[in-house]
Amino acid sequence: xxxxxxxxxxxxxxxxxxxxxxxxxxxxxxxxxxxxxxxxxxxxxxxxxxxxxxxxxxxxxxxxxxxxxxxxxxxxxxxxxxxxxxxxxxxxxxxxxxxxxxxxxxxxxxxxxxxxxxxxxxxxxxxxxxxxxxxxxxxxxxxxxxxxxxxxxxxxxxxxxxxxxxxxxxxxxxxxxxxxxxxxxxxxxxxxxxxxxxxxxxxxxxxxxxxxxxxxxxxxxxxxxxxxxxxxxxxxxxxxxxxxxxxxxxxxxxxxxxxxxxxxxxxxxxxxxxxxxxxxxxxxxxxxxxxxxxxxxxxxxxxxxxxxxxxxxxxxxxxxxxxxxxxxxxxxxxxxxxxxxxxxxxxxxxxxxxxxxxxxxxxxxxxxxxxxxxxxxxxxxxxxxxxxxxxxxxxxxxxxxxxxxxx
Ligand code: HEC
Ligand code: HEC
Numbered sequence: 001x002x003x004x005x006x007x008x009x010x011x012x013x014x015x016x017x018x019x020x021x022x023x024x025x026x027x028x029x030x031x032x033x034x035x036x037x038x039x040x041x042x043x044x045x046x047x048x049x050x051x052x053x054x055x056x057x058x059x060x061x062x063x064x065x066x067x068x069x070x071x072x073x074x075x076x077x078x079x080x081x082x083x084x085x086x087x088x089x090x091x092x093x094x095x096x097x098x099x100x101x102x103x104x105x106x107x108x109x110x111x112x113x114x115x116x117x118x119x120x121x122x123x124x125x126x127x128x129x130x131x132x133x134x135x136x137x138x139x140x141x142x143x144x145x146x147x148x149x150x151x152x153x154x155x156x157x158x159x160x161x162x163x164x165x166x167x168x169x170x171x172x173x174x175x176x177x178x179x180x181x182x183x184x185x186x187x188x189x190x191x192x193x194x195x196x197x198x199x200x201x202x203x204x205x206x207x208x209x210x211x212x213x214x215x216x217x218x219x220x221x222x223x224x225x226x227x228x229x230x231x232x233x234x235x236x237x238x239x240x241x242x243x244x245x246x247x248x249x250x251x252x253x254x255x256x257x258x259x260x261x262x263x264x265x266x267x268x269x270x271x272x273x274x275x276x277x278x279x280x281x282x283x284x285x286x287x288x289x290x291x292x293x294x295x296x297x298x299x300x301x302x303x304x305x306x307x308x309x310x311x312x313x314x315x316x317x318x319x320x321x322x323x324x325x326x327x328x329x330x331x332x333x334x335x336x337x338x339x340x341x342x343x344x345x346x347x348x349x350x351x352x353x354x355x356x357x358x359x360x361x362x363x364x365x366x367x368x369x370x371x372x373x374x375x376x377x378x379x380x381x382x383x384x385x386x387x388x389x390x391x392x393x394x395x396x397x398x399x400x401x402x403x404x405x406x407x
Contacts (some may be wrong), residue, residue, distance in 0.1 A: 071183070074186075075184060106318075107121070138295060139295070210391070214311075238374050254311060273304050305320075
């Protein structure tokens with residue numbers, strides 16, 4: 001059996017030390033990321049919060065300073081869907097994260113509120129509560145609270161467009177509405193002036209932790225409630241077998257390889273180079289999408305990306321960090337070839353020969369039927385309940401100016 005190259009590997013003596021331990025592993029320079037710790041569920045949830053989790057799902061880890069509560073989740077849902085949260089009032093979080101697409105946007109890269117394009121493809125948010133690192137390739141972005149500062153405040157590219165001026169304007173917009181006066185007061189009852197950015201971030205993070213997906217046909221099959229077709233069954237066996245190797249990087253209950261939850265004691269943070277690029281035969285990926293290398297500058301991190309969860313992958317096209325593979329058929333052709341050979345243009349180079357490529361990505365020799373079987377299996381991971389559930393939908397009436405517009 002082939003061995004996978006390990007990424008960051010962290011042993012934890014107690015869950016409470018989890019994020020503290022992580023902060024010691026990765027160098028987080030000057031962005032104030034420290035100080036958050038993961039707690040057990042008794043302290044991580046205030047009295048009225050009860051997780052409703054699919055069978056076999058562990059309890060998510062929640063930062064001790066942002067315990068779950070029903071009022072916070074409710075407020076966070078409004079804020080996630082509210083365009084008022086962007087500087088010019090045109091874009092909500094949901095404007096790049098649509099529920100019917102498992103909270104992706106169907107685009108290769110996304111467009112921010114002022115017309116800038118993001119460098120990478122919007123990710124799906126299903127089960128994001130279980131991700132120990134956030135975004136495609138950032139081993140230092142460890143909490144949803146910290147990650148949110150990127151879409152809210154980043155200037156290159158601009159996403160929500162919040163700067164020193166618009167930050168004040170957005171708070172004035174929210175404070176003017178009785179809806180938010182009531183909901184902030186309910187979510188942060190002990191505070192005299194609860195409408196502030198820290199609370200906005202905490203509420204949206206709490207909402208995001210409820211984006212749990214675990215009711216697909218695959219889950220129902222695992223629970224003995226339904227059968228898979230012969231093609232899906234063959235695809236499942238290939239996926240979890242040594243021929244196609246998929247499970248090495250997509251084998252957790254969340255179909256990825258980075259998972260954290262309230263009882264995690266040992267945490268692995270692998271990143272993998274799948275051979276998508278090999279600029280001029282140097283092993284390089286194109287800037288600014290060189291994976292973990294963008295942060296570390298270490299040659300071994302070139303092209304290293306976090307394996308995405310494959311839940312709901314049927315509706316999250318286009319695929320990979322730059323959205324450069326349009327279909328699941330294209331993904332399977334890419335894996336069967338052992339990487340991607342780009343023969344012309346600025347990104348020319350044979351990714352199959354990338355020196356940093358994972359040993360697990362090699363010529364897999366899948367015939368057309370086997371590729372179709374794996375795709376049939378991947379489609380059993382679609383959770384229609386998650387894609388339509390009212391509790392995760394916009395709380396605003398369809399025609400409201402606050403609701404995010406359709407793509
Ligand atoms: C302009 C489009 C856009 C907007 C608006 C936007 N996002 Fe994103 N989101 C992205 C992109 C692109 C990524 C991938 C970022 C990367 O890897 O660099 C992402 C990644 C994420 C992730 C990481 C998911 C993972 O699996 O690690 C989370 C969480 C997230 N966004 C939440 C939010 C929240 C909350 C808001 C609103 C405050 C928001 N996003 C607004 C485009 C957007
Ligand atoms: C060595 C680890 C590894 C193996 C083995 C592996 N993958 Fe991946 N997979 C990744 C990584 C990393 C990415 C993201 C690559 C990127 O964006 O640069 C990815 C991306 C994907 C995507 C795109 C998902 C999205 O949301 O964009 C699909 C689909 C996928 N893999 C399916 C498979 C299948 C099917 C197999 C088996 C044939 C497989 N993977 C084997 C690591 C792996």
